[in-house]
Amino acid sequence: MKIAFCLYKYFPFGGLQRDFLRVALACQARDHAIRVYTLEWRGDIPAGFEVILVPVRGLTNLRRYQRFSGWVASHLAAHPVHRVVGFNKMPGLDVYFAADSCFEEKARTQRGSLYRLSARYRHFSAYERAVFGREAQVEILILSPLQERLFQTYHGTPVERFHLLPPGISPDRRAPPDAAVIRSSVRSEFGLAGDQFLLLQLGSGFRTKGLDRSLKALAALPPALRARCRLFAIGDDDPRFFQGQARLLGVAELVRILPGRSDIPRVLLGADLLLHPAYNENTGTVLLEALVAGLPVLTTSVCGYAHYVVEADAGVVIDEPFMQDSLDRALLGMLDDESARRRWQANGLAFAEVADIYANAERAADVILK
Structure with a gap:
């Protein structure tokens, strides 16, 4: 199989990034081909990884993330794979590794009502719904039962799409x-x-x-x-x-x-x-x-x-x-x-x-x- 992994940035010392690398290497160890889409890669590239630095720019992170998703979708249409796995929330995924907590919960409990009128809120809320919305088809690798309950509360995500993982301690x-x-x-x-x-x-x-x-x-x-x-x-x-x-x-x-x-x-x-x-x-x-x-x-x-x-x-x-x-x-x-x-x-x-x-x-x- 060919498996595409998507994350905005890779650097060696981030928790999300280390999770990604371990999972990608575990898939590669089972003789599957690994392609990575990212905006930035810092550090060594594992042997056999095809790393694609997505060539998009933007004055804000929101614009870069939107263009990243669009560029990746176009590239995948021309160069298809068997699975698309995301480590950041975005449209077009088959599987999402839930390294980040529920954005909607934080937006509604830690921010004022005016925040929900902002472009930042609209962007991240829409990208979270693309993964966790009731009608989405994304399989979700979840790390915390508490976060699973929050995603279900705010998005009505069907329970059968969640797959609870144990921690990944090296x-x-x-x-x-x-x-x-x-x-x-x-x-x-x-x-x-x-x-x-x-x-x-x-x-x-x-x-x-x-x-x-x-x-x-x-x-x-x-x-x-x-x-x-x-x-x-x-x-x-x-x-x-x-x-x-x-x-x-x-x-x-x-x-x-x-x-x-x-x-x-x-x-x-x-x-x-x-x-x-x-x-x-x-x-x-x-x-x-x-x-x-x-x-x-x-x-x-x-x-x-x-x-x-x-x-x-x-x-x-x-x-x-x-x-x-x-x-x-x-x-x-x-x-x-x-x-x-x-x-x-x-x-x-x-x-x-x-x-x-x-x-x-x-x-x-x-x-x-x-």
């Missing part, structure tokens, strides 16, 4: 036998003393992931404890706003904002706590990556995968509605309680041994190819 995120040696190496590389805490925040899209909340929580720690902390935020995003916020909060010397990097499994082993106080998050793969590395997690309940933190008893989940004071107190409590951190670490490692969290790409390929 086995290389699990703590290896020499984890202690790697931890020492990472901390030495970053210049961390034995009594210092490395607080880690991972993921592109710093605003959505709640980096501003993490900076406030760091600033709220008692001075002696705060001086022992270092907060590293790693992701593909513009750091300037958050660097300014850190200066205003008086914690700039404790914060490093780094671009995406390929050795995240090592960095997870060198950290003491994962901070992920997201404003919204369809899944939150990084939460599970931390758990299986033995890294305690502090996150918010809006994340689709936050329930795994509770089930594994491997950290703390802040309930909604979010209160900054709750995050501040939770961070202080976690740093003050060494025995709890050791328990959370052990629980995360035990969870990694038994949880069904590794087969996402294979299950997705089953649906795409059936």
